[in-house]
Amino acid sequence: MTDEEKGPPATPGAKKAKRRGRPTDRPSTIRDVAAKAGVSVATVSRTLAGNYPVSAETRQRVMAAVDSLHYVVNVHAKALSGRVAGPIALVMHDITGPSLAHVAAGVEEEAGGRGRLSLVCSTKGDTKREDDLVQLMREQHAAAVVLVGGTVTDDAYHRRMAGYAKALDSAGSRLVLCGRPPLPAGVPATVVDYDNRGGAFQATAHLLTAGHRRVLFLGGAPGFSSAEERHLGHQDALRAHGAPYLEELDTTGDYTRKSGYLRTREALRTGVEFTAVFAGSDVVGLGALAALREAGLRVPHDVSLVGFDDVPFAADLTPALTTVRVPYEELGRTAVRLALDREVGFASDNHVVLSTQLVIRDSVRTAD
Template sequence: MTDNGSNDPPATRVGRPRTRKRADRGQALQERPSTIRDVAAKAGVSVATVSRTLAGNYPVSDETRTRVMAAVESLHYVVNVHAKALSGKVAGPVALVLKDITGPSLAHVAAGVEQEAADRGRLSLVCATRDDPAREDDLVQLMREQHAAAVLLVGGAVLDKAYDRRMAGYAKALDAAGSRLVLVGRPALAEDLPVTVVDYDNHGGAFQAVSHLLANGHRRVLYLGGEAAVSSAGQRRTGYRDALRAHGADYAEELDTEGTYTRSSGFFRTRDALRAGVEFTALFAASDMVALGALAALREAGLDVPGDVSVVGFDDVPFATDLTPPLTTVRVPYEELGRTAVRLALEREESHSGNDHMVLGTQLIIRQSVRRLSW
C-alpha cells in the first residue's frame, strides 16, 4: 500500500518550493529595471564588454555584439542617462521654461526651440510656471539636476530688484553646473553675469506701427498697452510715445491705457473708451489678442474697421490674416527667436565663446485694417 503522508520522497516535497523560488526570482527580475549586470549575464560576457558594445568606442566581434544587443532587447535594458550625463558622454537637453504653453506667441517660440534642438540632436523639455516665481525656482533647479545644456526663460518679466536677484542666482547656479541661462524676450542683466540674451525690438516695432497710423493722417491714436511693469510692455509704450513725438502729434493721457495682453482686456478697454466719449480715429493694440478684443468692442458699438476706426496689432499670430478685415500688425519672428536662443547656447557650450546678446528685428505687415484719412 502506498503511503500519501509523511513517507513521501523528500525530493517531492522540497522540489516544489525551489520551483516557486526560481519563478519568484524571475518575476522580480521582470518587475525591477534591468541592469548592465543582467545584460552581461544573459549574453555570457563581462560587464566591461557590454559597456564597450553600447558605447561603440571599442572593437568587439560581430558575434559578441549580436549577443549583447539581443540581451538588451529581451531584458528591455535602458542605459542610465544620468550616469552618462555625469561622465560627459551624452548631450544634455534644452529646457524651455515659460509662463503658459497655450499662448500663440509662446507656442511659436517653443516650436523654434524644438526644431533647432532636434536639428542638433538634442532633446527639448517644455515646462510652464503659470506665473508662479516659486515654481520657476523649482523648475530651474530641476533642470540643473537633469544636467540641461541650457535653460531658456521666455517672455516679458517685471523688472525689479527681486527679479535681478533671482536671475543672478539662476545664472550662477547653472553656470556652476556646466549649464547656461538664456533669457528669451527679456532684457539683459548685469554684464558680468554668465547669461545669454535673445530679445526682439519691441520699441522699434511699436514705433513703426504708430508711425504708420500717423502717416495715414491719424492724430488721435488709442493705445491699448500691456502692464507697465512688464519689460516688453514698457518698451512698446516708449515706442508709441516716441512715434507721436517724431510726427508732431500731441500726447493725450486718456489715450494711453494699460492692461493685460488678453482679448477681454482689449474688449473692455475699448468699450470703456467709447462709453467715456474718448475721441480717437485709430487704435494700436500691444498684442494681436488685445486687438481681437478691440475689434469685438468696435463691432458691438456699430463701428466699421477701417471705415470708422483703423486698427494695428502686434505679434502677427496666425489668425491675423483671417480677421475681418485682415489685421495690419507687427511681425515678431517668434520661431527664429527660439532657434537663435538654442543656437547661441549650444554653440557657446561647444566652443566656450560666442555672442551673448542678440536683438532680432520686427517688421510691420500692412494689410487692410488701416484707412488713410483725407487731409
C-alpha cells in the same frame, strides 16, 4: 518634493524582489546581456557604442542577446560616467499662449536637432515656483535654462535673475532669458530679445503715414519692459511725424482681450476722438475689434486697427489684422543655439535683439 519614491515598497515580498534576484521583473542590465552573450560587459558596451573594434561574430552574439533581453542602456548610469549631454529646460508662464507655444516649438526644434531633450515647465506666474524650478533644473544638470515671457522688470526681478544666473552657472548650466531686457554686465546669462520699440514705431508710423492723427494706444501693464518699450516706440513715431501726444489716448492695462474690449468701450463712451487704434498685442486688438463693432463702427472703414505679435489668428480675422510680426520661433531657436554654442566652447553673444517687422493686411485704411 520633486523626487518621490518610485512607489511604496508595499509588501515585503515586493521589496525582496526589488533587492535580490532579478525575477523577470526589473529591466535587464548590461551584465545580463554580457552573461547571455558569453562576453564581458566591456565588450557589450563597446559593441553598442561602436567606437572600438569588435569581431563580427561577437557583435552578432551581443546583438542577439540585446534583442532577446530587450536591453536598453540606462541613461542615468551612462550620464554618471559622463557621456550624456544635459537637457534644455524651458520655463514659462503657460504653454498655451499662442506666442509662447511658438517659442517652445523653436526651442524644441533646435534642441532636438542637436540631440538634446527639452524639458518644459510652467510657473503660472508664481515666483516661488520659478525658484523651485530653477533649483530643480540645476539638479538635472540642464545645459540651459530658458526663461521666457514678460514680467515686471524691477529691482527685485534683476536681483532674482542674477541669483538664478549664478546658481545655474555654478552647476554648469546657462541661464537664457527670452523676451526680456538685458542684464547688467558680469551676470553669467544670455539674453535674447526682440525689437519691441522698433516694431511699435513701425506700427504707429504706418497709421500716421495713412493720415491718422489721433491714435488710441492700448498699452500693456506698466513695469513690464516689453510694454514700456512698445510705449516708447509709439511715442517715438508720434514725435517723428509731428503728431501731438494726447494723454487721453494713452491707456495702459493688461494684454487680454477683455482689457482691450473694456478700454475701447470706455474711450467710445467718454467720447474721446480717434480714427485709429494701436493695440499693444493682437489679443488686445481682438477686444478692441469687438468693442468697435458693438458700437457699430466698421474696421477699417470707420477706424483703423493695428496689432502686435502676429499670432496665427491675426491673418484669419475679418478684416485680416495688420500687425507687427515677432519671430517667436526664431527667438526659441536662438536661445538654445547661443547657449549650446557657448557650452561647446564657441564664442557667443550675451545679448542679441531680433528684429520685428510690420505685416500689412486689411485693417488700416487711409484717413480721409
